[in-house]
Amino acid sequence: MYDLGSVKLLSTSNRKLIQEVDPGRPEQRSLLLFDGKDVAAVDFDSNITFRETINQIELKNHPGRTKLDAMVEDTISPEERASISARLVLLAPPCEFNEVFEDVRVISGDHPTTQKKLAAAAAQYNRDQMIPVKLPNAEYSSLITAHGDLGNGQFLCPRSHSTFHYDHLKQTASDVKGLDPNDADGGDTTAEPWRHALEVAITEYTLEHFPSGSVAVYAPAVTNEDRRLVACIVSQFRKHQSTGRWRSEWTIKIPDEPIGGTFSVHGVIKVQTHLYEEGNVQLISSKEVDFSVTAPNAKAFANECVRHIKNAEIAYQTAVGDNFKTMSDTTFKALRRQLPVTRSKIDWNKIITYQIGGELSRAS
Known part of the structure; x- marks a missing residue:
């Protein structure tokens, strides 16, 4: 059982049954059934069924927190939360990884499991997206790829036949070292x-x-x-x-x-x-x-x-x-007509002329 103020959540198979009781008027109560998206509420006194979005229901005695917050914390394990957060990070659009990563980190919290998953997701994202990185004094950028991954944050730059350490969160390269001609890492x-x-x-x-x-x-x-x-x-x-x-x-x-x-x-x-x-x-x-x-x-x-x-x-x-x-x-075009039926754009500077012409046509 999960208790926050006057809200109690009772597990019922794969759904959540929420019993809300007004301490001042215990005879008035309702049951809310959570189906993963919305809440279906039944008021037993009026026998009226209605639906409303969970995020709009605020927990009593916990301003700013919703029943959704309580449900998520109660139903999702730290491992599940971490996996979901990592998948969101991997969906970051091009050149927007930092913004997405920071937002997800704020939302998902600072649980050690989540932080570990997010760090791993950042490394995977950089390899999958083949992120360019400029090495010190290099004419051309190198790439962060699975083919150049030597493990432990070390990557190969085949152009300069050297290795470097890459920080996946800061997206910076350091500790550049040249390789011997016959070094297997090359x-x-x-x-x-x-x-x-x-x-x-x-x-x-x-x-x-x-x-x-x-x-x-x-x-x-x-x-x-x-x-x-x-x-x-x-x-x-x-x-x-x-x-x-x-x-x-x-x-x-x-x-x-x-x-x-x-x-x-x-x-x-x-x-x-x-x-x-x-x-x-x-x-x-x-x-x-x-x-x-x-x-x-x-x-x-x-x-x-x-x-x-x-x-x-x-x-x-x-x-x-x-x-x-x-x-x-x-x-x-199937969603919305781009041009009027006449297939010509309206010259708004002549809109009065259009109106006069229409009135003359109707008068005749």
Whole structure:
């Protein structure tokens, strides 16, 4: 039983039965049945059934607290609360993680389980979103990705062949250290010529097509002879009342004989935008792409890969734009007419003329 002032909550299977008693008039009482969203209230004296939103019912003797607060604290365990909070953080729109994280932390409280889950969610979010990070004295940004995660907050920068520590909550990098040429943390050293060539080609492509793009190309350590390269491209923006992030990840399987061999490439392109001007709309879209490349050397391989990547990303961007136009011409029109029946906009400076013309037409 959960008792707050004059409110008592009694567990009944998966619902909550609330018995509210007025201490001054015990003969007047009502039962409220909580079904997960609303409260159905029955006043036994008048025998009238009505519904009202839980958040609008304030607890007696606890100003500012609602029955919903009491129910949530009583029905949700710290572990469940922590899991829910973590899932909310992972849904943060591009470039808005800090705002969402702070709001969720305030709402969810400071229970140790919740704080631990939120910290883990922050790390997962940064890896999934491939957050760019600028290392000291570096010309280009590095990326926080699962492919460069070395554990314990350490990440690999394949471009500079160094490691750094990343604080997922502060989103800052520190403790940059160079790696020895054959250090296992640096990845597959035998694939370095191919990795470097691809890195150079994709960097040129990204600088040309993405105003704020960042690139990282990894050659993960060989496991079970599965030699591969992973190229990650990220570009993001934050403008007035809108944010967006473009991500693409390309996994290239290296053949046993790279020179003259066939490289199989699988790519995933993801777009997420958030517009909150006079509304709150998010677009989340993705597309998978497959192709193969055969080349006589590393430079030719890299150029051919970038040619395919460029064509795939342009085609995807064009398709997303076409879908917006289709929605504007069909779906949105089904919700609300954009123009008057005449399909022409009204010149409000001539509205008096329109009114006079209408009156003359009716008079004739």
